[in-house]
Amino acid sequence: MTSASEHLTKPLMTSTEPATTMELKLRRRARISSLFRYAVLAAFGLLMLYPLIWLIGASFKTNAEIFASPSFWPKEPTLDGYINGWKTSTPYTFGHFIWNTLVIIIPKVIGTAVSCTLVAYGFARFEFPGKKILFMTVIATLLLPNVVTRIPQYLLFRDIGWLDSFLPLWVPSALAGDAFFVFMLIQFLRAIPRDMEEAARVDGANTLQTLIYIVVPMLMPAIISVCLFQFMWTMNDFLGPLIYISSVENYPVSLALKLSIDTTEAFDWNQILAMSVLALAPSLTVFFLAQKYFIEGISTGGVKG
């Protein structure tokens, strides 16, 4: 069936001869329609990104100007929002909250990468008793709404004395708790041929050495995707800290920002906007540096599901 259609389309695809008027007409129409498409896409893209552009501009505006014009460009640029926002209404600077966020993110990302790689390797390359059922639990966890397990998790962490510490925020992830990542790595691993690993085994490497020296290098793009997604999600996580962190000293950025809305609401808008920019900056930077991994990760994790 494919060969027949290829045969039919061949004359159309390889027309190097002078074009007929009919073809010229078609080509012109195609060019106009693609021009139109570009225009629509560009206008739409600008509309999509304008809130973010406005946010950055408005963070340099005076409070009087923020709600005065829809333009993003500040007429009298000022750093007041950043300077005052950085001080916060607490005894700590905003830098302290960024530091807290880092202290959560680093063990969480490393723990996720290591544990999910080990687990995905176990699922994708070995047979063991109960594998089928365990794999089904991965899928079930993927679909299980967190809302069901949240209350007992809170009680569990209370009983082992982890409340108001960072542990509840990263330990579950370091035990391959995010089924999405396990699933994504298994999908990637299944697509990698086993020849190299088998050759290494024949040469006397044990399974752990094979994992470290053969599998991990090949799986690296996927592992990087996992780290990046986990980084973003942790930066954005609000409900977790809201439930588990109670003292301001331990607040991550997301809670600190919410606190600053609640306390400086009345008229210091530019402070809140400036700190919002700072809260988004790490995610945006990482995304633009490594966007390829995001797109690949989400395409593979999603499409093959």
Next chain:
Amino acid sequence: MGGDNRFLGLAYVTPYLVGLLFFTAFPFAASFYLSFTNYDLLSTPDWVGLRNYEKLLTRDRTFDKSLSVTLLYVAMTVPLKLGFALLVAVILNYRLRAINLFRTAYYVPSILGGSVAIAVLWRYIFAHNGLVNLGLTSLGLEPVNWFGDPQNALFTLTLLRCWQFGSAMVIFLAALQSVDKSLYEAATIDGANRWHVFRYITLPLITPVIFFNLIMQTVQAFQEFNGPYIITNGGPLKSTYLLPLYIYDKAFKSFDMGYASAIAWVLFAIIMTLTLIAFWSSKKWVYYAGDRRS
């Protein structure tokens, strides 16, 4: 690696097994148990049988309101967001040279996702004299009371999530790009117009991905918390008081853990039922070309 010890694989998945038992399986069971109790964190859980559920389903006005708001929110957000994502993906899929640039631009809002900063931004641009209304008045239109009016508030939250259609779009786009191009050519030669090609070739081939996105987005929409909590705090007049907010208030403000668990289980039952319906119906509309994929 057939010659290996049968338990070697089990050793590799141990971290997952431990996490599953402590942080998923046990809390899952405990939550079910708690939903039949009265528990205020201070004493021990007190078994009350079906009383929580009975109260919830027959005498709790807040629950009724919250449930209808949640269903409305999901019914608005999921189709709008997915329709949008698919439309943009289809447009991007025509061999445009700048496809990567556009893909990145459209994806940025989803990456920032549930961030508090984005919720703050939304609050500002939809404020009474915020960016959107300034734009509307400069076009000679009436300003809209986006968050103050119970009629509009939920929709404004829906807009926030639709703005983040990027991740669904990237998944659609990847699927569209994997469709065999020769099928299009064959159909065009047979005289099919663009709509026919889309309707009878493209759409059936990407149904697995539509199915995946549909389930993931629905499960996510039912659990929306950050938007309504930060932007509207459930108001005005509880018009954005989604069930996750109600659960949160019951559990962590009034410390009524048993009742909160019961609400969580009702929400879970709704999500499960819809997911099962989706899986069951998928046999009729999802096309799996298993043998054609390598």
